[in-house]
Amino acid sequence: MIERMPERVVAACDGASKGNPGPAGWAWVVAENDEIPSRWEAGPLGRATNNIAELTALERLLAATDPAVPIEIRMDSQYAMKAVTTWLPGWKRNGWRTAAGKPVANQELVVRIDELLADRAVEFRYVPAHQVDGDPLNDFADRAASQAAVVQEPAGTELGSPEPPAAPDTVPSRWSAAKKSAKSGKPGRSGTRNGSSSSSSASSRTIKAKFPGRCLCGRPYAAGEQIAKNDQGWGHPECRTATAGTA
Numbered sequence: 001m002i003e004r005m006p007e008r009v010v011a012a013c014d015g016a017s018k019g020n021p022g023p024a025g026w027a028w029v030v031a032e033n034d035e036i037p038s039r040w041e042a043g044p045l046g047r048a049t050n051n052i053a054e055l056t057a058l059e060r061l062l063a064a065t066d067p068a069v070p071i072e073i074r075m076d077s078q079y080a081m082k083a084v085t086t087w088l089p090g091w092k093r094n095g096w097r098t099a100a101g102k103p104v105a106n107q108e109l110v111v112r113i114d115e116l117l118a119d120r121a122v123e124f125r126y127v128p129a130h131q132v133d134g135d136p137l138n139d140f141a142d143r144a145a146s147q148a149a150v151v152q153e154p155a156g157t158e159l160g161s162p163e164p165p166a167a168p169d170t171v172p173s174r175w176s177a178a179k180k181s182a183k184s185g186k187p188g189r190s191g192t193r194n195g196s197s198s199s200s201s202a203s204s205r206t207i208k209a210k211f212p213g214r215c216l217c218g219r220p221y222a223a224g225e226q227i228a229k230n231d232q233g234w235g236h237p238e239c240r241t242a243t244a245g246t247a
Helices: 050-064 080-091 107-117 136-151 175-183
Strands: 009-017 022-032 036-048 069-077 123-128 224-228 234-235
Touching: 009 050, 009 107, 009 123, 009 136, 022 050, 036 136, 050 069, 050 080, 050 107, 050 123, 050 136, 069 136, 080 107
Parallel strands: 009 069, 069 123
Antiparallel strands: 009 022, 022 036, 224 234
């Protein structure tokens, strides 16, 4: 039996850096059958910037997919998307220098991506990150990249890895809800990012930081920035855990 080649592939990719620069990771996910993730991969980068992680994720996705099949790539990084769709032609004309005459940052990665894009039908689609009921593929790639950045270990379908976990302050992905619903025979429920129950409202209070500090995620926060209390101290509101205390 001859296997039919898909007419079009839908995918997403993302990178994460816990500190920017800091421990970083990349991830991509390919979807089939109503955009349910069917194949994914994530990997560590050691210490790197968020831009490097984003570009690496795109490079790995392009290298892992069939160049003969048109692909839609969803990304939440405007830098990575503009780098390869808007700025790249000018950089090449200028001898890999910016309009200001400076060397293009992360040139090696951009050159590699340019090679992988040659003679290939690719549609880039920007999707906002961390949105309530946002794009499920972007959410999956975001969580996988974040996990790779934290644990600094590879993961993915070929390794038999489970779905990457949600961040402490997020609801389960729509893919997880759909799978649980299918197993239980009960309709799935959707929720908001920060929840609406009284139990979550207790940990939703934020204050302005009097002094600069560092969140448990590894990223710093500045004096005057909104912070919230979590199990290990103070940090970014989006990094608080479900059991965080009040200020």
